[in-house]
């Protein structure tokens with residue numbers, strides 16, 4: 001594992017109690033950062049905090065679809081660490097597998113509320129703080145589905161495409177403020193999110209990966225964590241591939 005320098009930095013990881021978010025939180029803490037893990041579930045937050053070593057860990061129970069909760073969680077994190085230098089937005093859901101014609105409207109709205117609106121609330125809150133501080137790193141976890149559009153996953157694919165467009169907008173808005181905003185587009189990575197996905201869809205996602213295997217949470221965390229460091233200084237509004245060769249652009 002390469003050594004990244006996050007000494008003296010503090011970071012927030014949403015969805016940090018599980019899967020990719022937990023791996024990002026671990027890697028940032030091992031790199032010397034103080035890390036706030038934001039998630040919805042008390043028990044998984046406590047388990048995650050025990051699993052992380054390195055910097056200080058602060059857990060916050062928050063539903064990212066509620067802007068007031070996001071703002072309160074941010075205030076609690078600033079109170080704990082004094083400032084926030086980096087934010088990785090990993091909270092997300094897969095949503096039901098169904099064709100567009102059959103897609104339940106409530107489910108569509110739920111997926112967008114978590115995967116896109118939640119990212120907006122978090123970036124809106126963190127972006128202001130980072131702009132005022134003249135420094136910040138934001139990384140949004142989008143998906144290859146947002147670039148390619150997976151069949152039977154339209155809400156997920158469209159919400160992740162929205163995250164990509166949003167990242168490009170915010171990156172340009174903060175480009176002169178010392179704040180970089182990037183996103184990553186992983187292909188399938190075996191995490192608890194697979195429990196939300198039909199087996200035929202998991203098989204489909206694996207079949208599309210030229211490397212012939214799922215990504216590892218550590219592989220996603222490595223790139224995201226680098227994007228959270230000071231070294232990521234001339235890259236913003238960008239989309240980073242993590243797809244085992246699936247992405248063609």
Ligand SMILES: NC(=O)c1ccc[n+]([C@@H]2O[C@H](COP(=O)([O-])OP(=O)(O)OC[C@H]3O[C@@H](n4cnc5c(N)ncnc54)[C@H](O)[C@@H]3O)[C@@H](O)[C@H]2O)c1
Nearest residue numbers: 015018019020063064090091092143186188189191192193
């Ligand atoms: N695993 C994959 O194959 C894959 C591929 C591409 C992108 N992604 C994206 O990576 C991110 C992390 O996924 P994962 O695989 O680690 O899934 P996961 O289910 O292991 O973790 C997601 C976390 O988000 C939290 N969460 C969900 N809704 C929330 C809300 N409203 N408020 C706060 N927290 C909430 C969950 O409690 C959970 O801890 C997601 O955005 C997902 O779309 C995953």
